[in-house]
Amino acid sequence: MKRVSEFAKAKGISRGRAYQLVRSGALHAEVLGDGSLILDDTAMAWRPRKGRPLSEAMAWHLLAALDSAEQEGLRDAERARIRRHLSEIKKAEHPAQELAEKVSARAELREFAAHLDDVVDLRADPRVLVSGVGAAGSGMVAGDIVEGYVAPNVVDSVIRDYILKERRGGNVRLRVGRAPQMGRAAVAADLADWGRVRELREADRIVRELLLEIA
Template identity: 35%
Template sequence: MVWSVSEYAERLGVSRAAAYKRVRSGQVGAYRAGSQWVVPKVAIAAPRASSRPMSPENAVRLLSRFSGVEIEMPEPVARRRIAEKLGALRSEDADLQRLWSWVRSRAPRLELSANAADLADLLRDPRLARSGLSDARAGIAASGVAEGYVSPADVDALVRDYLLVESERPNVWLHVADIPDDASAEVPIGFVIADLLDHGGPRELGRAAELLAEHAG
């Protein structure tokens, strides 16, 4: 069973342009049937928007608190809503779809291409905090790619230094935001889970579900 690109976009809650970008990237196993792209229904396991996203600031706060990282909290109303969502995650009342819906606007996500020979240096660059596919805790063997968080103050220089360019077949994903470190000086695990959800593939979703269950207690 398959979906058209329009149906795929509707299921994900994204624009047709965004859906086509995923289709052409090769990450969802789409293929051509005659002159049309089709998407296997297994790819629709990917979470789709089911509620309004939190503000970027509150999404960062939620993921940080979920990860056990203390962070300055906002005014009482927003603090209560964050606490409610955190409680839902910890009680397993919130699934991957709801989590992704809440935090999908946490940071701009740049899809870029780099020379394969430069990826090792990019991953070692202190301006990049490894996350998602490039975080060892994800448990996914993803050689030939780089993913992580970079401060808005550093992103232009990082893009320039590694000659990164926008691409429909990216091997670099940069999440542009200032986020805290956890106690081990790593990206808090909540962000790793959210980044895996962005990819939407079966193995990424599977690991996101395992990590959410592991750290929800």
């Protein structure tokens, strides 16, 4: 556990930048009684991005490539970029984290709190494409967590029907966007976004398995 000032010094960034990362959800922190923040051990795995994330369309192309899905209409230059990104992911200490950073623009993440009585129904709702924690092959039991993708044109009705309250750190994580396909690569990226040890371990397992299949 580290204070924000200690983390900032270790990473060579300003305290303001560190607080910004906490507010954005990139780093997980606990609030002490005096109001100060303590970062958990997983925060030390964070590193500055090497470049901007891929566009939404290219993010899904990269995920599809990792899933070995057939893709038509890609230009030679785009295929070369995807091969380069796959090579960088393969070389990373935490390949799932590298993947998640590259595809962070795939959808907008919104967090909510839902009543525990509604969790099962929400997870089974056809408007929610389940991913991340609780998805098939994730290695994680969902419990009271619901995580998945929701199309922009139905997200408001989902929020209304289940009386979801927008809350950072809530038990419902909805990524608003049109996911063209849902494979193991997206599940791994979603798990890595949690920034916690167990989720990152399972995410790395999935990505390494996928990399072996396309080797």
